[in-house]
Amino acid sequence: MVAGIIIAVLLVLIVVYYISAYNGLQKAKVNTEESWSQISVQLKRRNDLIPNLVETVKGYAKHEKETLAQVVELRNQLTQVPAGNREETMKISNQITDSLKTIFALSENYPDLKANTNFANLQEELTNTENKIAYSRQLFNSSAAVYNKMLVVFPSNIVANIHHFTKVDYLDIPEEETKAPKVSF
């Protein structure tokens, strides 16, 4: 009788643990997906801003056609990347960041352009999206770390194995950004 009760209690405890571990894994996974979608939103926003920037800069800086063409090219490449390919997306995104940096550095040579309020607004908007990309990437990596840890720690790893939860890859942070501050053009 007593043994029966003990076994029943143990079984209930195991089932309760199993359910909560499964839910915990699902939640952690959803968290990483949510933070990825935050990144996507910012990437899309930046892609929408780039044509405006190019239009504005073109009028003032006629000699910078190549740089401008390059950023438009990268922008179009980014829209071609299949939705699931995070690594490729971030690789192109980092290249866009670099070429935007170049454009804003070049703008120093054109005082009329710098004085244009439209340009100043765009500069702030783009700086804002760049920073948001960097911060949501940071958020993505920390939620991925929480999730990945659950996959290897006993006993949640058993539940993870049964339901085929797989590891989420971290997003690389560009070398110079690991020590330098976030972008300020």
Added chain:
Amino acid sequence: MLYQQIERNKRKTFLVMLVFFVIFALVGAGLGQLMWDKPLPGVLTAGVIALVYSFIIFQDPISVVMSMNHAQELREEDNPQLFHVVEDMAMVGQIPMPKVYLIPDQSPNAFATGLSPDKSAVAVTQGLLDMMNREELEGVLGHEISHIRNYDIRLSMVALVLVSAISFIADFAQNWMWFGFGGRRRDDDDEDGGSLGMIIGVIGVIFTLILGPLAASLAQMALSRNREYLADAGSVELTRNPQGLISALRKIENSQPMQAANSASASLYIEDPVRRPSLSHLFDTHPPTEERIKRLEQM
């Protein structure tokens, strides 16, 4: 560490409120003894006043604190850069976007307030916006967002509101006592109240007299200076960049103190807005800037 700090802050907030109500009841007893020779009506009056006061203030405590510090609410169009930095910090700190206020003062400083991360606000001075670049702004606002995440804001808000109330009453009671002593005191027939009421009353009277300093040291006790170090560390956790905050702190230290700083809310700010003479380190609301910078450099 974050969760421990949140728990500690919630516990302390409760404690501060409890102590406040005890003090309030004792003051009521003292005044009741002086006015009606009975402590009980005084306690009841004090209780009603305390409830009404808390009810009014906690309807919209942010506006109260902001108007104490002459701050006006900003919209995004007014200063997109500031808004974007606050947005970024709230995003990595995973809290809802706080309201943003501006204090028209040339000295660089900032504070956060509110009762919970869901309803919070940050205020910055005009001087801060003029002097800091984006990186430094991120450091300062990361510090403020950490105060919000830690529930430091709840503790300091409650302490501020209650201490203001106590010092108001203490002023009132002292004025009243100098006026009203003697005249009111008839020979009592020891009818009700009895000796117990008398004793409570006397304690209350003494309490009322030493109330102001008592309230100040109560606030001091609750708001340990350690939380500034914790918020500095929290800021670096959000920005991953100690340099921004370090250079912001240097700039703030080398600037003029604030002109219209409300001294009751001094402990809210990122750096003491009043700058007391160095003798009274015991009553400093903030740890020395040098020490804060040293700890940031070690990160």
